[in-house]
Amino acid sequence: MASNKEVKNIETINIALDETKSRVKKSTDEALKEIPRFTKAVNEYQEETIQASKDIADSFLDSQKEVIHSLQSLWVPYIENVQNSYLSYWGSPKTFTENYATAVSNITDGTIVATRLANNDILQLWKR
Numbered sequence: 206m207a208s209n210k211e212v213k214n215i216e217t218i219n220i221a222l223d224e225t226k227s228r229v230k231k232s233t234d235e236a237l238k239e240i241p242r243f244t245k246a247v248n249e250y251q252e253e254t255i256q257a258s259k260d261i262a263d264s265f266l267d268s269q270k271e272v273i274h275s276l277q278s279l280w281v282p283y284i285e286n287v288q289n290s291y292l293s294y295w296g297s298p299k300t301f302t303e304n305y306a307t308a309v310s311n312i313t314d315g316t317i318v319a320t321r322l323a324n325n326d327i328l329q330l331w332k333r
Contacts, residue, residue: 243331247327247328247331251324251327251328254320254324255320255321255324258316258317258320259317261316262313262316262317265309265313266309266310266313269305269306269309273302273305273306276302277302
């Protein structure tokens with residue numbers, strides 16, 4: 206038979222373990238309540254990142270459009286006149302600006318894709 210002291214020790218251990226069990230339950234319940242808030246924060250972060258990327262891309266493209274129009278309106282007529290006299294077509298400013306516009310478009314598309322991939326990776330890490 207267990208002595209009175211052993212019974213008290215067993216009761217004390219059981220009480221401590223039950224209190225720990227209760228604290229774990231409380232902590233997990235609080236964590237579960239935080240999931241919707243956390244998910245909302247992640248979604249807001251992604252929306253803000255996507256919007257910022259769009260704004261940056263729009264601004265960049267607008268500035269590049271101005272550069273291209275400026276180049277074409279100021280230099281193309283003069284250089285094409287010289288080019289027609291001395292150079293071949295491959296050096297045409299019109300061809301250069303078209304190639305530049307394509308490069309700008311590709312860079313912008315790549316940036317948007319990279320942002321989307323980074324957001325997806327971050328979301329996957331947060332879901333773990």
